[in-house]
Amino acid sequence: MSRKWVISAATAAAALFIGLGAVQAADAKKLVVGFSQIGSESGWRAAETKTAKTEAEKRGIDLKISDAQQKQENQIKAVRSFVAQGVDAIFIAPVVATGWDSVLKEAKEAKIPVMLLDRQIETKDQSLYMTAVTSDTVHEGRVAGEWLAKQTGGKCAVVELQGTVGSSPAINRKKGFDEVVAKNPGMKIIRTQSGDFTRAKGKEVMESFIKAENGGKGICAVYAHNDDMAVGAIQAIKEAGLKPGKDILVVSIDGVPDIFKAMSEGEANATVELTPNMAGPAFDALVAYKKDGKMPPKWIQTESKLFTPDTAKAEYERRKDAY
Amino acid sequence: MTLSAPGPARNLPQYGALVAVLLANWLLFPDFFAIRLQDGRLFGSLIDVVNRGAPVALLAIGMTMVIATRGVDLSVGAVMAISGAVAATMTGAGWGLPAVLAASLAAGLLCGLWNGLLVAVLRIQPIIATLILMVAGRGIAQLVTEGQIVTFTSPALAFIGGGSFLTVPMPVVITIALLAVTALLVRATALGLMIEAVGINRLSSAGAGVNTPVILVAVYVWCGLCAAVAGLIVTADIRGADANNAGLWLELDAILAVVVGGTSLLGGRFGLVLSVVGALIIQAMNTGILLSGFKPEFNLIVKAGVLLVVLLLQSPTLTLFLPRPKGARPMGAVKPPVAPTSGGAKP
Numbered sequence: 001m002s003r004k005w006v007i008s009a010a011t012a013a014a015a016l017f018i019g020l021g022a023v024q025a026a027d028a029k030k031l032v033v034g035f036s037q038i039g040s041e042s043g044w045r046a047a048e049t050k051t052a053k054t055e056a057e058k059r060g061i062d063l064k065i066s067d068a069q070q071k072q073e074n075q076i077k078a079v080r081s082f083v084a085q086g087v088d089a090i091f092i093a094p095v096v097a098t099g100w101d102s103v104l105k106e107a108k109e110a111k112i113p114v115m116l117l118d119r120q121i122e123t124k125d126q127s128l129y130m131t132a133v134t135s136d137t138v139h140e141g142r143v144a145g146e147w148l149a150k151q152t153g154g155k156c157a158v159v160e161l162q163g164t165v166g167s168s169p170a171i172n173r174k175k176g177f178d179e180v181v182a183k184n185p186g187m188k189i190i191r192t193q194s195g196d197f198t199r200a201k202g203k204e205v206m207e208s209f210i211k212a213e214n215g216g217k218g219i220c221a222v223y224a225h226n227d228d229m230a231v232g233a234i235q236a237i238k239e240a241g242l243k244p245g246k247d248i249l250v251v252s253i254d255g256v257p258d259i260f261k262a263m264s265e266g267e268a269n270a271t272v273e274l275t276p277n278m279a280g281p282a283f284d285a286l287v288a289y290k291k292d293g294k295m296p297p298k299w300i301q302t303e304s305k306l307f308t309p310d311t312a313k314a315e316y317e318r319r320k321d322a323y
Numbered sequence: 324m325t326l327s328a329p330g331p332a333r334n335l336p337q338y339g340a341l342v343a344v345l346l347a348n349w350l351l352f353p354d355f356f357a358i359r360l361q362d363g364r365l366f367g368s369l370i371d372v373v374n375r376g377a378p379v380a381l382l383a384i385g386m387t388m389v390i391a392t393r394g395v396d397l398s399v400g401a402v403m404a405i406s407g408a409v410a411a412t413m414t415g416a417g418w419g420l421p422a423v424l425a426a427s428l429a430a431g432l433l434c435g436l437w438n439g440l441l442v443a444v445l446r447i448q449p450i451i452a453t454l455i456l457m458v459a460g461r462g463i464a465q466l467v468t469e470g471q472i473v474t475f476t477s478p479a480l481a482f483i484g485g486g487s488f489l490t491v492p493m494p495v496v497i498t499i500a501l502l503a504v505t506a507l508l509v510r511a512t513a514l515g516l517m518i519e520a521v522g523i524n525r526l527s528s529a530g531a532g533v534n535t536p537v538i539l540v541a542v543y544v545w546c547g548l549c550a551a552v553a554g555l556i557v558t559a560d561i562r563g564a565d566a567n568n569a570g571l572w573l574e575l576d577a578i579l580a581v582v583v584g585g586t587s588l589l590g591g592r593f594g595l596v597l598s599v600v601g602a603l604i605i606q607a608m609n610t611g612i613l614l615s616g617f618k619p620e621f622n623l624i625v626k627a628g629v630l631l632v633v634l635l636l637q638s639p640t641l642t643l644f645l646p647r648p649k650g651a652r653p654m655g656a657v658k659p660p661v662a663p664t665s666g667g668a669k670p
Contacts, residue, residue: 192619194619200557200560200565200568203560206372206373208614211352211354211614212352212613228472230563231563239361239362239366240361240366261505323471
């Protein structure tokens with residue numbers, strides 16, 4: 001029953017969409033971009049989709065979003081349908097790294113440029129896509145480390161909450177941070193464990209760290225590979241009778257609204273933003289290419305900006321609706 | 324739960340393993356048994372073990388009954404996510420604690436009823452029947468939270484996860500209470516006997532007058548309730564409902580706890596307290612690994628190694644070669660092994 005309702009609603013919406021498209025086609029050349037999004041498995045992903053919509057509106061671009069529900073075959077179907085519709089460009093946030101060659105060839109034969117958002121793909125033929133807009137996760141770890149080194153004068157006993165073992169952001173965010181630690185002899189990672197990128201595990205691991213390090217007295221700072229684990233760690237620090245942000249510094253990566261809330265309450269010290277605005281730079285590159293054929297670089301790196309408590313309140317207000 | 328046990332010696336592998344793991348933790352970390360009061364609440368690594376072990380222990384209580392009927396419930400992790408999502412979302416919308424608790428427990432009961440009907444009435448194999456909710460349930464939880472981590476600030480709900488009663492953390496209090504209620508229900512009445520009968524032979528127990536559909540539905544409903552309580556605890560603990568991760572893979576830990584506790588997957592005789600001991604063994608290992616400072620890459624290997632030893636100690640084949648006290652026999656064995664030869668010798 002409800003499924004039928006959804007389908008008929010979707011059909012109606014699609015009809016409306018096509019109708020609008022026909023009207024808009026009349027006013028000169030409005031760029032049409034098809035965006036194959038992975039799904040909405042996290043708050044960040046939802047924010048990326050939302051930001052893509054507003055960035056498209058800003059530039060007067062007609063954006064068609066297809067939700068793949070975490071399945072590559074749905075993404076491939078979406079790309080084929082975009083090719084059939086003859087869009088001006090296709091954006092893909094690829095759910096997995098491999099298996100894209102044949103469908104990207106179809107897009108290439110139709111002379112439709114493809115841009116990758118937020119993740120890279122593995123392919124032998126680099127000409128299959130025009131550019132990839134992603135963040136540098138090693139750099140994110142480096143930015144977090146450098147802030148901590150500066151804040152503590154290069155002397156700090158750090159406990160690290162790693163992401164899921166073997167995942168690429170966990171490996172890279174550790175690598176970047178380790179580079180900074182290696183440069184500062186007074187800095188040391190005294191304990192490191194996986195908190196699986198979740199609040200619950202972040203809290204559990206931090207509880208053990210505090211007990212293992214003399215009730216937390218031996219810990220100068222906690223570095224978490226994402227904000228959610230940091231939020232869990234903050235609770236563990238509080239429950240041990242210590243003050244997060246003062247007795248133990250808290251630095252993490254992602255920039256989700258809840259960490260800004262914690263920062264505005266003085267319980268976290270810094271976060272490195274993984275911007276959800278991946279579509280904006282891609283739109284800019286596309287517009288420049290369509291206008292005077294300027295090829296964008298193969299990799300557009302998004303900024304890894306560090307945020308501290310002084311702007312936290314305003315940033316929280318700005319973000320809480322985007323996520 | 325030890326009605327049919329010839330003596331306490333039968334439970335030696337479980338209690339022995341728990342003590343051994345705790346002692347190993349103590350060797351790795353000398354302050355392991357140190358306990359102090361922090362803000363009127365017990366604080367220490369040993370407390371972490373029981374506190375963090377509470378959700379899996381709760382799941383194991385419900386799972387024991389289901390497994391005793393020769394079933395299995397794969398959906399408990401997803402049910403945790405649903406109950407947590409309902410609790411956090413309703414709290415955020417301004418509902419009071421009684422309504423929130425009623426609604427999320429009702430969600431768990433409903434999930435259990437669904438599983439029970441599929442198994443008992445439609446006679447779908449339990450592993451498949453509950454797989455449906457395992458997959459769909461997380462989706463339902465995500466629909467409730469709209470894919471976000473829903474946070475709340477209500478101290479009343481947070482108390483369930485972070486509060487304490489007479490200095491004992493609430494999750495531990497709740498687990499002990501639910502264990503006591505369950506034990507009373509199945510052991511002070513004939514219910515436990517009927518559950519075991521259904522597990523051993525559904526047809527003949529029906530022939531003997533046991534209302535098997537009702538018993539089956541009841542155990543799945545109870546399992547759903549236990550999962551909902553566990554979901555409330557983890558949600559209250561982090562003051563937020565994380566539909567993607569709450570209870571993820573915990574159904575496997577719960578099944579493991581039951582098996583480590585000595586209840587056979589083939590149904591029949593079950594031990595509630597031993598399942599909880601199984602859950603504590605698993606959590607004691609987790610806490611020990613975190614305290615030890617091993618690299619995270621070793622976590623799963625260490626865990627697997629210890630579990631292998633515990634399960635080997637219960638293996639019907641291997642126990643034949645172990646000297647055992649008189650009357651001791653492994654719980655999982657369908658037939659008692661050959662009479663012990665060197666009676667009296669302690670293993």
